[in-house]
Amino acid sequence: MSTYPQGYPHSVLAEIERTRAVVATLHAELPRWGLVVWTAGNVSQRVVVGSAPGPDDLLVIKPSGVTYDELTPESMVVCDLDGTLVDGTRAPSSDTAAHAYVYQHLPHIGGVVHTHSTYATAWAARGEPVPCVLTMMADEFGGDVPIGPFALIGDDSIGRGIVETLRDSRSPAVLMRNHGPFTIGKDAKAAVKAAVMVEEVARTVHIARQLGDTVPIAPSDIDSLYARYQHVYGQQQPTNTPESDS
Template identity: 65%
Template sequence: MSILTMPAVREAVDALRVSVADLHAELTRNSLVVWTAGNVSARVPGEELLVIKPSGVTYDQLTADVMVVTDFEGRLVEGSHAPSSDTAAAGYVYAHLPEVGGVVHTHSTYATAWCARREPIPCVLTMMADEFGGDIPIGPFAMIGDDSIGRGLVQTLAGTRSKAVLMGGHGPFTVGPDARAAVKTAVMLEDVARTVHVASQLGNPWRLDQADIDRLYDRYQNVYGQKGTPTS
């Protein structure tokens, strides 16, 4: 009997099919992707399963029923399309970081430009301290298609508070407690990548003092917004 026939799992997967499909519209709405180059995935809570978009299918075709369900190695469990190229990478992250419920990959222009330069984005703005808790790190170059990117992500995330990694020579990946939070981080990442790039054309941006970064991060994570309502 497939795990997907269990009512609670079925309900969770069906809800995630809808939300993951809808979140892909945020990637295009925020100009974070071109053509089919980017994806959102979500962990199925309590199961070694994830929901992700199929590979190479255009965003206007991404409905709930087109989403695919795979295991953490990227093997198809439910769906009629081949999963995204980044499925095993996302699966590796879910397998190794239990607090992560969503993974997003884009090729947003400014963040990807920092990936091409293989240079971390220095923490020079309050919004960076708030959302990323410091510099946004560079991850290694890794091949697309297997879990290599996932390994690079897990290794890089271990040394930072940032929920975004700039994979060298490739593009940004973000993680979050759920897929919506990871999409929000991808949007914030592109905004700060652009602003810090512009600032760098004008001179040397000043890195914030570490004590200020720590205080800003703590305030944004614990005080900002409405009690009990996630900022994403």
């Protein structure tokens, strides 16, 4: 039986159900890319309740301690931005408070992902940023992948560390010290992509270091690469131009 508070319009309820399906599907990407083991990791996506992102929004996230092959749209849980369960039959992920804090304080963010992917987590264990020595890093992260502070699990401390580290950063990924990577994006799909990419660059830079010193990229070149990738790369949306009178 639904436990949604009264007053949500049909459009919001429909968006919740759509988001449940999206989040369930995206969770399957984490084991597919080798980013998690057993029940570790989580994906969430914001559900905008009003005309723009705000404090009354909701989030959809996986339930705590449930294996990936058990996840379905119906098993996804819905919470408010205080991390309180709004709808669902299971307890939400233990990282829900961290996700909720990000949505509260970064209204432009629509998706959050956490993994324990091997190489990115190894850098987190060292407390060392991944240096920007690959053009792919400049493209995706706009510089180094930063380290966030150590924080205990269970309250919004991790969320605070994510926001403090990424608020003024171009990187969509942070390596929380002694914990692992958290990624953000305009939606959950973008955050999953960032999780895949941060593991790839962490692995590649680690291997490169085994061969010797890495070569940094000049800051001006990082800026150029980032701008091109963000604004030119890929399929651009066509612009409508007025028809000529001739």
